[in-house]
Amino acid sequence: MFTNFIMTFIPLFVAFDAIGVLPIYLSLTQDMDKGVRGRVLRHSIITASAITVLFLLIGKGIFIILGITISDFQIGGGLILLVIAITDIIFSEQRSRKPHPTVGTVPIGTPLIAGPAALTTLIMLSDIFGIPVTMISLVVNIIIVWIIFSSASRIILFLGEGGARAASKVFSLFLAAIAVMIIRRGIEGVLKIY
Numbered sequence: 717m718f719t720n721f722i723m724t725f726i727p728l729f730v731a732f733d734a735i736g737v738l739p740i741y742l743s744l745t746q747d748m749d750k751g752v753r754g755r756v757l758r759h760s761i762i763t764a765s766a767i768t769v770l771f772l773l774i775g776k777g778i779f780i781i782l783g784i785t786i787s788d789f790q791i792g793g794g795l796i797l798l799v800i801a802i803t804d805i806i807f808s809e810q811r812s813r814k815p816h817p818t819v820g821t822v823p824i825g826t827p828l829i830a831g832p833a834a835l836t837t838l839i840m841l842s843d844i845f846g847i848p849v850t851m852i853s854l855v856v857n858i859i860i861v862w863i864i865f866s867s868a869s870r871i872i873l874f875l876g877e878g879g880a881r882a883a884s885k886v887f888s889l890f891l892a893a894i895a896v897m898i899i900r901r902g903i904e905g906v907l908k909i910y
């Protein structure tokens with residue numbers, strides 16, 4: 717049982733990539749006060765948890781019913797992230813820095829936390845190791861994401877306002893690059909089918 721847990725935990729930890737997503741989370745929440753940031757974090761964790769658990773239980777069936785492939789899902793998720801990144805880079809100075817109240821749901825909850833990589837990994841692991849042990853690994857990984865994101869305010873204090881704004885632009889560029897990578901993988905997957 718413990719070996720199966722480790723074999724499911726590690727791929728999910730890599731797929732969730734909480735450390736890699738943290739800069740983007742910081743960029744999207746940097747101008748929020750502590751209470752709002754806490755609410756956004758709560759919404760993002762609830763969204764990611766609901767989507768991943770639902771996907772673990774019935775994801776294959778949904779894809780089959782809708783005729784969607786993992787590659788289609790990657791392309792769609794990548795396009796959403798790319799639009800968010802471009803909007804932040806180009807229009808951030810022209811618009812209010814107050815983020816939309818749903819930022820915890822989209823894009824943080826999904827597709828950043830519960831993105832194509834995590835959902836694909838869940839399907840693969842549940843096929844190999846079964847749903848119960850995969851579910852345990854999923855819960856542990858969601859808790860780790862919550863702990864890492866809860867430390868975001870300390871990181872903002874360390875960077876300062878100017879540093880946080882500068883980092884925000886850099887992180888938006890990284891987000892655009894991540895989006896292009898997800899789209900590319902989706903296109904590669906579609907091309908393999910044909």
